[in-house]
Amino acid sequence: MNFASDNWAGAHRAISENLERRASGYETAYGAGEIDKLVEKRFCEIFERDLKVFFVATGTIANSLAMAAAGKPGGVAFCHTGAHMIADECGAPELQSGLRLHGIAGPHAIMDAGALQSAIEAYPPDFVHGGQAAAVSVTQATELGTVYDTDAIAPVAEVCRKFGLPLHMDGARFANALVGLDSSPADMTWKSGVDMMSFGGTKNGCWCAEAVVIFEPKLAAQMAYYRKRAGHLLSKSRFVAAQFEAYFTDDLWLQTARHANRYAAKLAALIDNAPDLRLAWQPRANEVFAITKTTRFTALKKAGLVCGAWRMPSEHQNEIGDDETLMRLVTSFATGDRDIGDFARLIS
């Protein structure tokens, strides 16, 4: 029973099959082909507006290129202290954009808008020494499996508007957040003040399909050059397009996300009822965080549970004992009843 990560699963059969279907015949390279255009149109329909889509190979570069679009000399981008951009991208955003990443605290990986405002105010206009505020990024769903609902995103967007900063959304698990919130893509993004996003398909059943989606046209002006300079303009770009084509067909992406979230909820329910495990916090997407004695965790692993130990965020340090471990369980399109059954047996 494997709950290590949604990127340990392979590709959904519908994705692979479409890749095979789209493998033959010639298509203009570098994103100018027919399939690319079809899929770009689908993005517009899904988000209910004109927008620009730039396919890339990883979520890390999607975030990094979005930051590049907001780049300024001595610029600073604000994101949660535990954001993927800070914690797991090895300096990629900094290389592409020249921006510094400034961590903002907040419980459950949700950025505190007040802390954000204070942090931005530490970079007053024309005070050249410290640098200048340049962008804000939120992750949806967050790295802790929670989500920004309307009440959480609105004050962040308000701060962005106040200081004239572009708001970016890291949507590596966008679909999981979307079905978790039962919202619409438009409502969750540009209607909430989001100017650009990283749209992830890989964790939700694709092989390798990510995109920078830009709602605010002027942020897209140089993006084609940024992407090429990053080595992320794929020659056989249609292979990403073909993944997204299948991803969006018959709402596959929503089905796989619902599937993953539903199994996460099942895991959460099992943990909630287990005598020696407890939920760290309530999951809202496809990641479940649980706390147990470290000895128990070791035993579970030995018994066949594949999942990771996680660093407790500083905001929640007092919620865990020295002899306890925070464990992360991630579900995906590939999770099945058998995994849940095995897990139930294991912890009971």
Next chain:
Amino acid sequence: MNFASDNWAGAHRAISENLERRASGYETAYGAGEIDKLVEKRFCEIFERDLKVFFVATGTIANSLAMAAAGKPGGVAFCHTGAHMIADECGAPELQSGLRLHGIAGPHAIMDAGALQSAIEAYPPDFVHGGQAAAVSVTQATELGTVYDTDAIAPVAEVCRKFGLPLHMDGARFANALVGLDSSPADMTWKSGVDMMSFGGTKNGCWCAEAVVIFEPKLAAQMAYYRKRAGHLLSKSRFVAAQFEAYFTDDLWLQTARHANRYAAKLAALIDNAPDLRLAWQPRANEVFAITKTTRFTALKKAGLVCGAWRMPSEHQNEIGDDETLMRLVTSFATGDRDIGDFARLIS
């Protein structure tokens, strides 16, 4: 009949099928899975030695990361004036490595070793103003469809040894050169003084499968970090591995390359016999360059020929008339007898 580029073709059926076969089941992400390891072992077998392999999504980033491995402040990398790194990578190598690219002339896209030596000598040790020589890169097969045979690579490698510079080979079309030269991977690379290479699969039947291959261990020391920082550490890395797995099975890669080269030779023979076309130079891989009147070129395009006009290299400017066009025709695994037949009819 489409001879626009080998990257306009999709994926070879064997590649797509293997992707489907490898789509299910869990694998450790980020290159640590079993399929990745299997394929890395295959690389060692194919090159007859220990080496390091780093999968990436594009040839541009493979080149760029190789340059990063050779990076120095104020450093300069030398490659042919028409090299892909200079002409078609939008500053990607410079961003990743901080190196400047210095073009070296030479007929048929083959770097002149004497010119290389003179260029390097313009960066004497300890003369800080100009910067410092850092690396040399050759393209195999070249951007003009020619190849470095042993006599061509040896003097370049000798200059590299003399100045202590790492030698990189851009092998976006490595397989085509390999079968064109009837050589072995080992002979063409590390046995000829090559320290690292970009190994391309995409142009030869894969969807998106490229790798930085490093023979000289110390050049690999930081590569994992460079790749991650470039946003090119793929989470579902096995999808590249699975492509290479199929690519190497039953020598598919050599078959597809031979196929493409054979059809290029057929094109060349047709052109050689055509009354109003002539070969710009003899093709040695899967790219054929031909010269014709511009009016004729326009007519051919209108009649259904899909191929590109190319900029005549400065070394060959006197071989083309003002009213003529240099055209490039590229073959691939997907080229078939019908394409050749159509082309024969078209030009006769």
Next chain:
Amino acid sequence: MNFASDNWAGAHRAISENLERRASGYETAYGAGEIDKLVEKRFCEIFERDLKVFFVATGTIANSLAMAAAGKPGGVAFCHTGAHMIADECGAPELQSGLRLHGIAGPHAIMDAGALQSAIEAYPPDFVHGGQAAAVSVTQATELGTVYDTDAIAPVAEVCRKFGLPLHMDGARFANALVGLDSSPADMTWKSGVDMMSFGGTKNGCWCAEAVVIFEPKLAAQMAYYRKRAGHLLSKSRFVAAQFEAYFTDDLWLQTARHANRYAAKLAALIDNAPDLRLAWQPRANEVFAITKTTRFTALKKAGLVCGAWRMPSEHQNEIGDDETLMRLVTSFATGDRDIGDFARLIS
């Protein structure tokens, strides 16, 4: 009475006079002249060992080039949260080195060695996602006018040794720390585990004289190129050398530092005895931090006191009231009895 900063003062007469004395005659440019060599030798004598000196124009670039010497892809440098490198250099260290700056907390601007160790441990070897630990930097004297005494520097150096990280010292106010600690340059630096430093002369009576001083030879290997690439190789380099020449003659640098520190101590004594001001902490160099009611601060400014309001470090937030202001008073070679007398009258 001006206590705004030590860089609001001009140049010490001995510095200016030596510039005039050295203005005539020819000297090899770019740091290869006789005066440069003489001064480099003086550095070796002062630090009691062989070392490498690289003159530059600002402390910001001295820090940045030192970081460049420790650069690695995805690298992270650790310094105090309030360090000049983080707070006041507009991304210069990041641009030159590619490193991220990671703030470490600690009271009175002294890095906590335990917190440092924990932070470094969050970058385990071979975990490529987060990046890699690359360097540690301390500021001596600190940005809060305190100093690292032997007990403070030893555990930081021990952590560096343990993890194999180079230790850098930002010595923009090195002379003030030196006389404040009554130590020797050697004891305070390489004998305490410091591998390289930024040696500042500007704040202590020079016009514009800073240097990267490197004790660990391998860190100096590329420094000449880093400096030139930063645009900091001065053609008439002797003008920096001439400043340092005067600076070191008859221990001028120690005299001016003692002078500044002595006046800071006088300010501190006056504040300690003033009814409505209090010292934020005990000064150890030439910066005095005091707390007073904001209304009182405004009145003092209006009455002619020139000095800055400072942001209270987060570690000391509970030591200041909402209606209070933290003020910074800096003394220099130019501070005189009259300034102190005026200040005494003002606050009494």
Next chain:
Amino acid sequence: MNFASDNWAGAHRAISENLERRASGYETAYGAGEIDKLVEKRFCEIFERDLKVFFVATGTIANSLAMAAAGKPGGVAFCHTGAHMIADECGAPELQSGLRLHGIAGPHAIMDAGALQSAIEAYPPDFVHGGQAAAVSVTQATELGTVYDTDAIAPVAEVCRKFGLPLHMDGARFANALVGLDSSPADMTWKSGVDMMSFGGTKNGCWCAEAVVIFEPKLAAQMAYYRKRAGHLLSKSRFVAAQFEAYFTDDLWLQTARHANRYAAKLAALIDNAPDLRLAWQPRANEVFAITKTTRFTALKKAGLVCGAWRMPSEHQNEIGDDETLMRLVTSFATGDRDIGDFARLIS
């Protein structure tokens, strides 16, 4: 007799004396002081318009920051093949701006406008692979001691206008060009289509006084941040201002430039009449290039002539024999009759 370079001379007495005069008293740091403002106003008067001035420590960084102002991803700046930016700045412009430098040929270091246009056209809009044209830079006076007169600058400026590219002038020896052309600062720059320039004082009698001067306001928008990020915001900025103050007083800068040019003309006349030396080309500023037998050159050096051997530009390779050396003699404010007399005796 020293003709090695104008930067081997020290500082003009009037500069040094003014530094001493301005050494005492407090001034707001970081360029906000009264002297800075006075000098900025003088720049406006001298150039007969509003403009922005940014003091820096070297010509290399002035050029680099100007390029940064024109930066674009995958951007390319065009300058003469032998331009200081390409030949002598160790990658500084590339680091600051991210631009690639593309060399344009032309005799006597004067860029050929036709070649410039062709080069720019190789970067067609929206062809992302090659990158994008971003800026053009000319050097005035050139690296070969020649100047762009109105007829030379006009076609370059016209090409810039046509393609919407900013035109930068590297004015490391601006004063020498100005008096050489008997023109006005305004006519030579913005009235001729120059958008920004590097204004050099160091080679013409200052210690260390350079400035980025920006005529086109939007290019100045981020310059304060670029400069600080480069580590070139000097704290005691008045020391640059004080140099420029003296430099502009009583037209000192024009006098020293006239002095240097006059002595260069004397050198040229002597060379023209010498039996075994010849002028490589006619000098127009303060650099004289002469050709002689290499054996003769060696003898002259042994006899006390201090000057450099220079690489013959490729455009002029056929004007020099294999047994000959191109020598460069540079005059400055410090050159005197005795130097000329010694030289006359030496070569006669």
